[in-house]
Amino acid sequence: MVLAADRLEWVEGWGMAVGAAGYVYRPVDTSGVSDAIASARNDGVPVAVRGAGCSYGDAALAPEGVVLDLTRMNRILAWDPGTGVVDVEPGVSVEQLWRHCLADGWWPPVVTGTMAPTVGGCLAMNVHGKNNWPRGTMGDHCLELDLITADGSVRTIDRSAGGELFRAVIGGFGQLGIIVRARIRMKKVESGLVEGEAVAAPDLGGLLERLDEAKGRWEYAVGWVDAFPGGSKLGRGLLHFARHLEADEDPDPAASLNPASQDLPATLFGVVPKSIMWRLMKPFTNHLGMRAVNLAKYVQGSTIGNGSVYRQSLAAFSFLLDYVPDWKKTYLPGGLIQHQSFVPTAKAETVFAEQLEICRRRGVPSYLGVVKRHRPDDFLLTHAVDGFSLALDFPVVPGGRADLWAAVREMAEPVVAAGGRFYAAKDAALPGELYRASFAGGELERFAAIRDGVDPDWVFRSALVQRLLEV
Amino acid sequence: MDFEHALVVGASSGIGEAIARRLAADGSRVALVARREEALERISEEINTAAGENRALYRVHDVTAADEVPDLFQEVARELGGLDLIVYAAGLMHAVAFNEFDPEKDLEMIAVNLGGAVAWLDPAAARFGRLGRGTIVGIGSVAGDRGRSGNPAYGTSKAALHTYLEALRNRVARNGVAIVTIKPGFVDTAMTRGQEGLFWLISPDRAAEIILRHARRGTVCAYVPARWRLVMAVIRSIPSVVFRRLKI
Numbered sequence: 259m260v261l262a263a264d265r266l267e268w269v270e271g272w273g274m275a276v277g278a279a280g281y282v283y284r285p286v287d288t289s290g291v292s293d294a295i296a297s298a299r300n301d302g303v304p305v306a307v308r309g310a311g312c313s314y315g316d317a318a319l320a321p322e323g324v325v326l327d328l329t330r331m332n333r334i335l336a337w338d339p340g341t342g343v344v345d346v347e348p349g350v351s352v353e354q355l356w357r358h359c360l361a362d363g364w365w366p367p368v369v370t371g372t373m374a375p376t377v378g379g380c381l382a383m384n385v386h387g388k389n390n391w392p393r394g395t396m397g398d399h400c401l402e403l404d405l406i407t408a409d410g411s412v413r414t415i416d417r418s419a420g421g422e423l424f425r426a427v428i429g430g431f432g433q434l435g436i437i438v439r440a441r442i443r444m445k446k447v448e449s450g451l452v453e454g455e456a457v458a459a460p461d462l463g464g465l466l467e468r469l470d471e472a473k474g475r476w477e478y479a480v481g482w483v484d485a486f487p488g489g490s491k492l493g494r495g496l497l498h499f500a501r502h503l504e505a506d507e508d509p510d511p512a513a514s515l516n517p518a519s520q521d522l523p524a525t526l527f528g529v530v531p532k533s534i535m536w537r538l539m540k541p542f543t544n545h546l547g548m549r550a551v552n553l554a555k556y557v558q559g560s561t562i563g564n565g566s567v568y569r570q571s572l573a574a575f576s577f578l579l580d581y582v583p584d585w586k587k588t589y590l591p592g593g594l595i596q597h598q599s600f601v602p603t604a605k606a607e608t609v610f611a612e613q614l615e616i617c618r619r620r621g622v623p624s625y626l627g628v629v630k631r632h633r634p635d636d637f638l639l640t641h642a643v644d645g646f647s648l649a650l651d652f653p654v655v656p657g658g659r660a661d662l663w664a665a666v667r668e669m670a671e672p673v674v675a676a677g678g679r680f681y682a683a684k685d686a687a688l689p690g691e692l693y694r695a696s697f698a699g700g701e702l703e704r705f706a707a708i709r710d711g712v713d714p715d716w717v718f719r720s721a722l723v724q725r726l727l728e729v
Numbered sequence: 730m731d732f733e734h735a736l737v738v739g740a741s742s743g744i745g746e747a748i749a750r751r752l753a754a755d756g757s758r759v760a761l762v763a764r765r766e767e768a769l770e771r772i773s774e775e776i777n778t779a780a781g782e783n784r785a786l787y788r789v790h791d792v793t794a795a796d797e798v799p800d801l802f803q804e805v806a807r808e809l810g811g812l813d814l815i816v817y818a819a820g821l822m823h824a825v826a827f828n829e830f831d832p833e834k835d836l837e838m839i840a841v842n843l844g845g846a847v848a849w850l851d852p853a854a855a856r857f858g859r860l861g862r863g864t865i866v867g868i869g870s871v872a873g874d875r876g877r878s879g880n881p882a883y884g885t886s887k888a889a890l891h892t893y894l895e896a897l898r899n900r901v902a903r904n905g906v907a908i909v910t911i912k913p914g915f916v917d918t919a920m921t922r923g924q925e926g927l928f929w930l931i932s933p934d935r936a937a938e939i940i941l942r943h944a945r946r947g948t949v950c951a952y953v954p955a956r957w958r959l960v961m962a963v964i965r966s967i968p969s970v971v972f973r974r975l976k977i
Contacts, residue, residue, distance in 0.1 A: 263803075268860040278811055279860055303807065322807040 274593030278321035306720035307432035309379030315686025316721035348378025364444035383683035384429030397428035408713035448505035450514030458560035462493020483627030520573035592654035624650035739819030743918035747937035792845025835882030842886035858901035907947035
């Protein structure tokens with residue numbers, strides 16, 4: 259046995275609902291990555307690559323295998339403020355990225371709802387943001403990357419010359435190797451502020467319609483869904499649209515582009531430390547409490563908040579999930595899972611309505627629902643379609659895991675029938691056969707052929723890969 | 730299902746076999762460890778056939794071969810894909826006549842009942858303590874509660890096991906690990922078959938049901954069935970000078 263017992267750690271998905279013991283390596287450079295891969299191969303165990311651990315489920319877990327935690331490889335290697343091109347190590351976080359570049363007038367072209375994820379993780383899981391329709395995914399802005407494959411060799415893969423290998427690495431869940439350098443083109447911004455507009459929608463149809471109308475008009479568009487009510491109120495929600503301010507609209511662009519001006523407040527109403535907020539929220543994190551919270555949010559947003567126009571810092575608008583530190587702890591002891599499915603436009607309303615009804619019928623209400631408009635991309639295992647996604651957060655209550663997992667299965671079936679896809683970064687509970695059924699065009703076979711070419715032993719197999727792709 | 734991955738040492742018969750079968754029936758992946766390959770193979774096949782999938786795997790091992798344990802422990806955890814529960818159910822009780830003083834028999838019982846437990850549960854406690862989770866179940870006996878004249882080494886091995894489990898608990902319970910001491914009364918197994926004076930005899934399956942209930946609760950110490958707690962409280966309270974005159 260090569261793997262030392264003192265490397266063994268309990269590693270969890272972000273939602274804290276799934277975890278596994280794994281032998282954790284935290285390399286600081288490429289030779290450390292190669293050593294860890296060699297150890298795993300020598301011991302015959304799989305490797306999972308891990309960034310900030312922001313995937314909700316088992317994407318960065320390797321039960322009894324090697325977990326390659328890359329957060330210590332977090333150097334920004336090169337930055338050209340003239341072109342907006344940045345070279346980073348895989349452990350550089352979204353936060354590091356924007357803080358490094360904003361003062362020069364650049365912002366990440368795609369950001370997640372929290373600034374914690376790493377660039378390597380974003381590329382491996384093909385993440386998107388609230389601007390998926392106009393900007394695509396983070397991978398769409400990756401120009402080049404260095405990949406350490408299972409044999410320890412380093413390949414530089416250029417976006418244009420890399421062909422299908424490049425398109426397989428992005429969104430390939432780390433199966434083809436370890437991204438140890440990525441070159442990203444940032445997005446030029448003239449101000450550190452956005453102008454947003456909030457609009458209420460009384461039902462799911464209205465919500466999706468408004469979201470669709472926004473796709474050519476707004477940089478950012480996202481909808482919140484109150485997943486509790488049924489009938490005519492099914493899928494009601496609030497929409498938030500936003501655009502970057504132009505230089506002449508911002509009274510002091512230099513100030514708003516100062517990263518310090520983007521810091522999220524440490525207190526609520528200037529009084530309550532945010533660090534204790536999750537404890538105050540915990541008593542409400544149950545079916546009854548969350549029904550009330552969702553209702554209050556909708557009532558507020560559909561009355562005094564409806565049609566409101568506001569200005570916010572980029573960070574405040576973009577990183578809503580960072581507003582309350584540790585808010586996920588309100589879901590303890592069971593944690594939470596999320597299910598996010600992508601459905602083509604024509605069938606989205608029908609499928610999402612069915613999913614919300616399934617939740618209601620089974621008594622597993624979602625505490626938070628989010629809809630977005632998406633465009634397809636050309637990555638081999640992409641989840642993206644020309645349509646909409648609905649992301650639903652669920653608490654994992656003691657004794658309720660089996661029912662919840664069964665509900666996810668039932669919700670996934672109409673997605674497959676509609677030609678939809680699933681977002682693996684969020685998933686913890688999807689049955690492998692349904693996931694595989696969502697790829698009807700031979701993508702999995704093409705991916706497997708590429709994988710066999712670079713790693714016939716399939717070393718890089720996270721728990722997610724084992725669950726979704728191993729037959 | 731609370732225990733996704735479980736390891737039962739001493740799983741080829743009796744309480745250990747019944748626990749393994751119940752765990753698998755509840756959906757756990759179970760590793761069975763014992764000396765008798767034929768029995769392990771049969772039980773594993775029956776479990777997997779009943780489940781319709783491979784839930785059981787087995788390894789042949791003599792618990793007195795302590796040097797095999799570290800690698801075997803890691804190998805089993807790896808093959809299971811994790812480890813949430815370990816049950817040490819291996820046990821040996823030789824028939825010992827009242828005037829028989831046989832160090833070979835006595836030391837063998839101590840080696841199996843205590844030495845094997847230490848060999849398996851030390852790495853389990855280290856692993857679980859490190860991970861901050863996990864459950865250890867040790868099958869002791871009511872015989873360990875008092876120094877009975879009938880079988881000194883057997884009682885001693887179980888008493889020592891109880892103390893060892895308590896000490897483990899004091900080490901790793903603060904890390905979130907549950908250490909469950911089980912003290913069965915008479916259970917209808919090969920170990921008790923043919924003995925005289927048995928009462929309140931329960932089946933291995935019934936014992937397994939009770940034991941797993943306590944394992945899920947993380948009970949510190951449980952008598953199986955529970956009425957033995959009262960009986961043993963009385964027996965423990967008997968003064969030594971009186972106890973040595975009694976035929977129990």
